[in-house]
Amino acid sequence: MSATAAPARTAVTRSLRHDPLWRTVRLHAISPSVFFGVPWIILGGALAVTLVIGGIGRGAGAPADIDGMRYSWAVLSPQWYLIVVGVQAVGLTFPLALGFGSTRRDFWLGTALMFLLVSAEMAVAIATLVQIEKATGGWWLGVHMFDALWYGQNGWLVDFYTTFALQLLVLFLGAAATTVYMRWRIRGMVVLAFATVALVLAVIAAITFTRSWPGVFAWFAGIGVVGAFTLVLGLAALCAVGGYLVIRRATTR
Structure with missing residues (x-):
């Protein structure tokens, strides 16, 4: 009796733990175009402009x-x-999620899961489009829309990884900044802005006064694209953890 009850209790516990996360994902997906439609409309518009420019150039x-x-x-x-989108994911959905009985922890973890899904979807698609663009010679016009910047130089997996890291950073950056607003309102945003600017200026000043820019550039060249975007992924993780710590005491108004 006890042997069969234990697995049942474990299954119920796992279900109770996971369902709140998916409930948050479903709340974010009430309007799927926000996460999965508008980004591709923007990208499609950029591609259309690129193709028109390429056609004019070839002509x-x-x-x-x-x-x-x-x-x-x-x-x-x-x-x-x-x-x-990262801002709206917290600012608009957080009060609704609490109204439906989600805890702050479940909301943040569910939001992180949504961000992971969106980032993976965009990363797979863009990395694949890079390869298609290369295979077609720039959509038969010699243009570079996806095969640009660092893309297309290190293979599909690196393109996926760099896109995934960048997507997570921008989403968590917007979400984490919004948690500061919801916790401390305008005063918190002003402090955050001044602290960020002060930190950036301090780092720039330290590097400049010690004449370390050649060493910094050499270090970035040494770690390569993958290393640089690993730092980006680490910054995204820092925003995710910081946002969670702040939202634990955030209010909806």
Whole structure:
């Protein structure tokens, strides 16, 4: 009797632990276009503009491979919007989640799960589009929309990893900043802004006065793209942990 009851209790406990997280995910997905539609509309618009520019360039006698477009930031165009998504994910959904009986812990973990799903989806798609663009010679126009910046140089897995890390950073950055507002309101945001600017200026000043910029550049060159985006992923994790610590005492008004 006890042998069969123990697995049953374990299954119930796991179900109770996981269901609140998925409930939060479902709350975020009430309007799926916010996470899964608008970013691709933005990216699709950027691609359309890139193709038009490429078509005009080819008609004007541009080379078969418009290499200068590798420095375009069009592939990163959804990131600015996703910062706002991170803000809205907490600012708009947090009061609703608490109203439905979620705890602050369950809400934050469920939000983190949603961010992981969105980041993985975008990373798979963009890494794949990089390969398609390379295989088609820049969509048969020699353009570089996805095969730009650091993309397309180290294979599909690196493109996936870097996109995944960047997506998590922008989402958690927006979410963590919103928790500060919900906890301390305008005063907290002002302190956060001044503290961030002061820290950045202090680091820049320290590097400048010690004439360490060549060493900093050499260090970044040494760790490569993967190492740099591992730092980005670490910063995303720091925002995630910081946001959780703040939201534990945040209020909805």
